[in-house]
Amino acid sequence: MNDLIISLDTKADAPLYEQICEYFKQEIQEGRLAAGVRLPSSRALAGNLAVSRSTVDLAYDQLVSEGYIEAVPCKGYYVCDIEGLYYGTGRRQEQTDAGSGASQEGALKGRPHETKRQADRESFKDRDGFVYDFALNGIAPGSFPHNAWRRLSRQVLTDAQDSLFALGDPCGELSLREAIAEYLYRARGVHCEPEQILVGAGNDYLLMLLCTILGRDRRIAMENPTYRSAWHDFGHMGFERCVVNQDEQGIDVKDLEQTGADMVYVMPSHQFPMGTVMPLKRRLSLLKWAGRGERYIIEDDYDSEFRYKGKPIPALQGFDKEERVIYLGTFSKSIAPSIRISYMVLPKKLMRRYLSGENPFSVTVSRADQKILERFLREGHYERHLNRMRSLYKGKHDLLLRWLKDSMGNVCTYFGEHAGVHLLVQLKNGLSEQEAVEKAARLGVRVYGLSEFLVSGQTPPMQSTVLLGYATMPEEDLEEGIKRLTAAWSGTEI
Structure with missing residues (x-):
């Protein structure tokens, strides 16, 4: 592979290392470079492409930091198994924050204060x-x-108009909801319009908001054991709660039917705390349950980004043909808990019900933070x-x-x-x-x-x-x- 040919455009806006990086990513994503394949050494590739070795090193470092390749000491660079790896089609800018994530933890090692800390x-x-x-x-x-977030924060505040400091859309900025809808479709198979999305500061707030839409005369079922914060949220809202058994495939739908519940809260991609990944057949059975009467499924997809074996199953919402699934997602698990930006995808009829009421709640996330996150998504940083x-x-x-x-x-x-x-x-x-x-x-x-x-x-x-x-x-x-x-x-x- 040392004679690998990559077409580089020296007049393009994208740096040469980024062009090399994008070439390898596409080859790996499309299966032309299989897992375990050894890449050319940085010296050999640099000589073949007539670029500096540091240019190739930058590209390889970026590919390592994004999980596409791995560096094996004394052996070289090898293609990783990217099954389950997320890759989208968002617009990219120069990756000046290359390796600022995983590499930062390793960079702490060896500093003088680290020895004292140990x-x-x-x-x-x-x-x-x-x-x-x-x-x-x-x-x-x-x-x-840090690097990307700091730069985007500076850009947002520099470009800010007075309108940025007004309340804004009570459902969240439309441009952010558009970016979330695009991401959900690509990464999770969620089918929704931006107008179906509500943005809020954390799932607790969104569940409270859901209560105002559905009313308190509800009986909700949850798996046992379960995410206790949500259990208490529903109790504070006045919902009647009941528990349902689960097996190695997730919630027991027959047991659910016996509860008389008209709502159920589930985490099919990775149930907390049991770690169960609900298979497709059980998901379809759950959707069939919801189709009988005025029933709803709350799908909490809290950490679906992290999967280590097999291809991820699309979100339950993507299989919903009768508008029975209310989808919850958050950026707290993947970016940071303090970001406090979550979102809820409502069936169209529930969103119409919410907007037809008097005085929808003001959005609980600042417009500046929403704009930063929007750019973080659109520019490929996420x-x-x-x-x-x-x-x-x-x-x-x-x-x-x-x-x-x-x-x-x-x-x-x-x-x-x-x-x-x-x-x-x-x-x-x-x-x-x-x-x-x-x-x-x-x-x-x-x-x-x-x-x-x-x-x-x-x-x-x-x-x-x-x-x-x-x-x-x-x-x-x-x-x-x-x-x-x-x-x-x-x-x-x-």
């Missing part, structure tokens, strides 16, 4: 005394796209950020799985590992859930028992099970946390 780690315990926290919320340290994050999280995901297989195979089993940023571990050495949590805590490690996510009065679907999140932990912390869990649960020395 030496004094015991003094950095959280307020409850934990040194290592397998947290279920948050993002990887150093992964926020695509690149997702690919960096998926590559970063997959490395941590694989590290956890290697530990579970190689060191803990006789102590526990695991599941829910194919998507999201957490997995479940079931102890099979006689430890109860409480004992597993307490033994880990004695060694300064926080893990989360499955029973914490049960609806009051319900029993867990399986015993001795804990959840391990891996998004927020640097890899060196993850490795140390794993060592301590091994000692805690298998009775060995650290």
